[in-house]
Amino acid sequence: MTKIKAEQDGPEAQAEACCGERTYRELLVNLNPIAQPLASRRLTRKLYKCIKKAVKQKQIRRGVKEVQKFVNKGEKGIMVLAGDTLPIEVYCHLPVMCEDRNLPYIYIPSKTDLGAAAGSKRPTCVIMVKPHEEYQEAYDECLEEVRALPPPL
Template sequence: MGRKSKTKEKEPEEGVENVTMEDQELSYDEKLKYVSVIAKPMATKSQAKRLYRLIKKASKEKGYIRSGLKDVQRRIRLGERGLCVFAGNVTPIDVICHMPAVCEDKSIPYCYTPSRVDLGAAMGVKRGSVMILVKPHASYQELYDEIYSELKAMPVPAGDNLYLPQEKL
């Protein structure tokens, strides 16, 4: 009964298949291929999973999670304590390359995870996050203490690629 449109729908050619790209989730190892060179210490697969679980629990408590470069940087400067999680695939790396040194000066444990999208998803937002500061709370204190002690025990990179002058000949 309705009026048909004047334009005809194109039928797909017989030799050409319609190929649709589905959003395929990359595995942990595939995500590590896109990580920058300064992303050390990197959380293992199981540590990253527990970090995401901690972030998810912390995001349910108001005021116990800080996300984004500007907010985290300001809160650390003002003296907030917690543990810091950085995304490893941030480009350009100049944006966050100073933050590990700031965390070391304030003796805040930190580590990297492979994907900024996963950090945002753990918080429950669709947008990725460059870094997250998680503060302790009674509802997830046990998980927090476990991860905190693991991050404290992680070796801090001691300048693997520093320029060392050659000996005089």
């Protein structure tokens, strides 16, 4: 007996087949209740571009343990957190650390996209982007927009 693959029909299957990415609105469904301030679609794209430039210069910190260690040492940068990380307890202490040290932080909708922007196949729940002269303009633009967002309650 041979197995016959079931063919996918319908507009959902065609849309999924042509572009494997989910839209910004679809990603917002999986957000944690603490994901505030949340980056807009435009700011999210700018942050991804800035992260990609920072990776080339080796100016990022990736992962909860590494980011926490360097925040405690006094390193400066923009903290980018994934809003769909579960359980929340994994990284819920990081925004408090940022507020204590006056570091800007922002949530984006997807940990998978955050990991991909950092050049990794694995999802990443937090990245710190450090300033560097090679991408200073993009960094300053992101920093300005992140600081302009209203702080969480």
